[in-house]
Amino acid sequence: MSNPLLEPIRIGKVTLRNRVAMAPMISNLGTPEGYPTDAHIMYLAERAKGGASLILTEYTYVNRVDARGSVNELGLYSDELTPKFMRLTDMIHSFGSKIFVQLVHAGRKTKRDVIWGNTPIAPSPIPLMDEVKEMTSEDVERVKEDFVSASLRARRAGFDGVELHGAHGYLLAQFLSPAINKRKDEYSDGVNLVKEIVREIKDKAKITVGIRLSSTEFDPEGLTPERVAEIGEELVKAGIDYIHLSAGRDGPMNSSAPFYYGKPSFLKEAMTVRERVKNIPLLVVGSVISMEDALKVREVADVVVLGRELLAEPHWLKKVNAGLPVRPCIRCNQSCRGMVYREVRCDVNPEVGWEILPPMERGEGEVKVVGGGIMGLEASRVLALRGFSVTLYEKEKIGGQFNKFRDPWKVREFGELIKFYERELDRLHVKVVLREGKCEENCVVATSEEPPEFPQVKGKMVAIDSNLYAYHDYAFELARENEVYITERSISWMDRTREYFLRTELEKVGVKVVEKAPDADVEISKFVDDQPSVGKSIKAGYWMGRSFSPIQRNP
Known part of the structure; x- marks a missing residue:
């Protein structure tokens, strides 16, 4: 039986070699001017190299007046940026993948200091973070033109398509949401604005156009799956090439669900849309981590969109297809979320944001690692990848402090990370010895601060x-x-x-x-300012393994 993730698909004018896409995720790896840095290019390229057939960039602002949502966000507001983006599209194409740019206006979902001291605009004067200004008809026309101009620049820069960000409470979503849009003019139905933008982009830029929508806003007054299905039908008539379903608006309920939430998410909502929107490809995102998750999504959608899992494991598709150990996203939401003022990182993958670093130096000889917590497991993994013969010593059971978790959700979800290390170290021929190890020469000590003891109290x-x-x-x-x-x-x-x-x-x-x-x-x-965490332990182990140099004795 063929793998339904490996089938090609055509979206608009573009043919994808498989059904796996990288989700648009804010990284802040761009410059303050809005173009991608070398670090940003290599970050996205690593996911293309890993097998994703479509890279969706993070949200990219369309004007330098009031559209930006974070300080180092990508921007396509000027022709001067086009050459810088060509470096990105050339790199992604070199790996056989396609790349769409996600275009956004933040609307009310920004702050004055992020948009150069200007006042955020919105369809209606309902504030979110700062005071907002209700858009005039001139503002609406200006923003429409901004989306069209950015799409023209995208085509010139080599992008294969554009995705309008109409989800997660950004400006187009604000127009679509009855909870936010209280206008009484021709844009009281926000679909009219989106349809006009789609038609003008198709007419002038002649590029594949899709839209990301929230299948639900978790608000009875906001977007529901039934309403999103109606919107989808209208957009198909306007010429939209695909719909990409996520979830959420401004609050805590969204597609980046933490480990306390089930997975894969939002398939019931997506099915409601699928039943009404049948003539164009449907993309669905939401806590997809395993092959099992992805196959469930494929039962509903044409393309499976992976977000945080491609941070944890950029070569996800290649590895699941080959049956290799896959590093799981534990959905901790520690380093990959809330990045208005910082760069993206991943607690389980220390290389995120640092893909530009040179390859690790090769090594040879025997190395001892003392400590079988995640710090020692990561150090052992990296040392083995470098070519060392590694023996890991742990006096009890590998996993360290993971074995002391009392939260049943952590026990279940975080335990998958330990299973990954067990399989990966076995694959790399790391010898695990369950007894206390002594560190002498050519040895790494990988231990961290012990957590406070569990309070032994009852009936208190x-x-x-x-x-x-x-x-x-x-x-x-x-x-x-x-x-x-x-x-x-x-x-x-x-x-x-x-x-x-x-x-x-x-x-x-x-x-x-x-x-x-x-x-x-x-x-x-x-209360402490700097407490131990999964991410800090894994990062420490990674750099221990990467920087280790064996003692060289004189002959």
Whole structure:
């Protein structure tokens, strides 16, 4: 039986060699002027090299007045940028992949300091972050022209298509959402604006055009799957070449669901759209990590769009097709989310954002690694890849602090990362010895700070006022036999999506999230600026393995 992920497909004027695409994800690897850096080009190229047939760039702003959403976002607002983008498209094409640029106007989903001191605009004066200005008819015409001009530049720069960002609460989504658009003019139905943009792009730029839509906004007053299906039908009549379904608007519910949420996401909503929109390709994104996930999506959609998993494992398609170990995204939302002011990183893949680095130096000889937590596992992996003969010593069980998790979601989801290391180290012929190791010469010590001990209490009131991951984790088990409270500030510093779902799961097991910790039998209060984490441990192990140099004895 043929692999349904490997079949070619035609989208508009473009033929893709397979059914896997890279999702548009903000990286901030561009320059302040809006063109891709060498680091950005290599970051995207690595995913094309890994087998993705379509690269969708991160959102790319269409004017230098009020369209930008983050400080180093890509921009196609001027002809002067075209040569810089040609370097990107040439590189992606060299690997046999196609590349579409996702065009966006942030609308109200930005801040004054990000758009050069200007006031954000929106279809209606409903603020989100800063005060907003309701768009005049002149503003609407200006923005329409901005999208068309950016599409012309995209074609000249070698892009194979453009994708309009009509999801996640950006300007076009604001026009489409009845919860945000309260206009009384011809654009009270935001579909009219999108149809006009599509028609003008097709007429003037003559390039493949798609749109990303949120299949649901998780708001009864906002977009629903039924309404999105109607929008899709109208856009097909206007000449749209494909629809790319995601989910969410401004709040914590969106397609970048953390590990507390099921996967793959939003297939029920996507099916509602598929039943009405049958004449063009449908792309679907949402927590796709495994081949099993991808095949479920293919039952509904024509193209499977991978986001965070292609950060964790850029060669995902090649590896799943070859049956090789695949590094999983653990959906921690730690380093790949909320990047208005920083660059993209990945907790399980330290090379994200650093693809421009030269290849690792080859090595030979024997190396000992002491410590079988994720730091030691990563160090062993990298050393073996460099060519060393590696022996890993762990006195108990590999996985280190992962073996102490009490949160059942972490046990299940994060455990997949340990399974990856077990398979990968076996493939690389790393010898694992379950006893305490002594570090002498040609040795790496890979140990980290131990977490606080689990409080051994029963039948008590416990108050947790701490940002330490360990105490969030312990709260799940403490709630079995205690009355447990955790403060808002303990979890409020997290990515808002992860905070939302953590709060939800804690409340399900009886943990009360409160503004102020009550007087309790057991009071835990500890805040730190720089605590140990999965990402920090893996990064440390990676650089240990990459920088290791054996001791050379004189003859």
